[in-house]
Amino acid sequence: MxxxxxxxxxxxxxxxxxxxxxxxxxxxxxxxxxxxxxxxxxxxxxxxxxxxxxxxxxxxxxxxxxxxxxxxxxxxxxxxxxxxxxxxxxxxxxxxxxxxxxGRDPCFAQIDAGLGMRKRKAVYEYKLRRTINTATGARRTHVIQIPELLKSSIDAQRCRLWIRRDLQVILNTSDVDLVELLIISLVKQTGKLDFATDTSSPSVSSFLGDKTNQFQDELCAFIESSLDIYSYDRYVAYDTRE
Structure with a gap:
């Protein structure tokens, strides 16, 4: 140079x-x-x-x-x-x-979990957008809902861990069992992540409010990624620019 x-x-x-x-x-x-x-x-x-x-x-x-x-x-x-x-x-x-x-050693799992919570809080608080890896440099990744994939994946342990963690972040409580069961039941029945238009009572959107759409989009992206929760936290990037 x-x-x-x-x-x-x-x-x-x-x-x-x-x-x-x-x-x-x-x-x-x-x-x-x-x-x-x-x-x-x-x-x-x-x-x-x-x-x-x-x-x-x-x-x-x-x-x-x-x-x-x-x-x-x-x-x-x-x-x-x-x-x-x-x-x-x-x-x-x-x-x-x-x-x-x-750290990839299991002894760092607790540290990873704490940092994952902090990252998810920032994602929802600031409505951060996942980055997309294309030549155009677009900043938003789009997910396509595949009913068979959603139905077969939603009750898996990796998804339940992610759902519980993000619900705890959004609702600011560890008591999320009811909402977790609502989400899993709804997706297994319909094969869709469409909580905003769900008319059941109580509905998922009645708990998540204005974060409903972002939550379902993030959940769909996580399911499609096939990553475990810690790898997802490490390697999925978000655009923090204005």
Whole structure:
């Protein structure tokens, strides 16, 4: 990289730093730690979030641009970390600050669950949108409801865990048994996630209120993902920009 390009890149990064104090990482939805930028599209993330994302999908979570490196500005100098990263990065200082967020050892399950709750609260409180990985960079993923899939999946343990967790977030209570059973029963009967037009009494929408549509959309996306709840929390990104 030429000195001119380095100066131009550094200037661009400095401008972002001056205005993004409240920006949340689109992957973990937490305040950014070890800020980095994707090369070449300059979207910002926590460094370790981006490294772990790239391990599974080496493209920017926001615009789907093929990303070659994570860029950091340290003491006025630009450092590039390849996203096709070697094994030693996993044990380096870059992993230390986020290791507790994404530990794969079972002993981190409780930490993962707590961080998952925080992420889901942010999703519903700020009506965050999942990012879509297309060349157009659209910010909203759309789900297609498949009745057979919904009926066969809704009562599975992975779905029940997700339903209970998100209901607890939305309703701010651990006592969600009734609503959970309503949801499972309705989907098994109809093969649809259409709680907003449900006329049964009590209805799901009478509990979820204005979060009904977002909840059913998120539930459908989770079912289609085939991920477990912890993997879904780690790797599904949300657009936190205005």
């Amino acid at each position: 030429s000195n001119d390009n380095r100066s131009q890149d550094s200037c661009s990064i400095d401008e972002n730093i001056a205005t993004d104090d409240d920006y949340a990482c689109p992957i973990c939805l937490q305040p950014i730690t070890q800020k980095c930028y994707t090369d070449p599209c300059y979207h910002q993330f926590c460094l370790y979030c981006l490294l772990q994302w790239a391990e599974h999908y080496p493209r920017c979570p926001l615009c789907n641009t093929s990303s070659t490196a994570a860029i950091q500005l340290v003491s006025g100098k630009i450092t590039k970390i390849p996203l096709q990263w070697p094994q030693h990065y996993k044990n380096s200082r870059y992993a230390e600050n986020r290791q507790d967020h994404y």
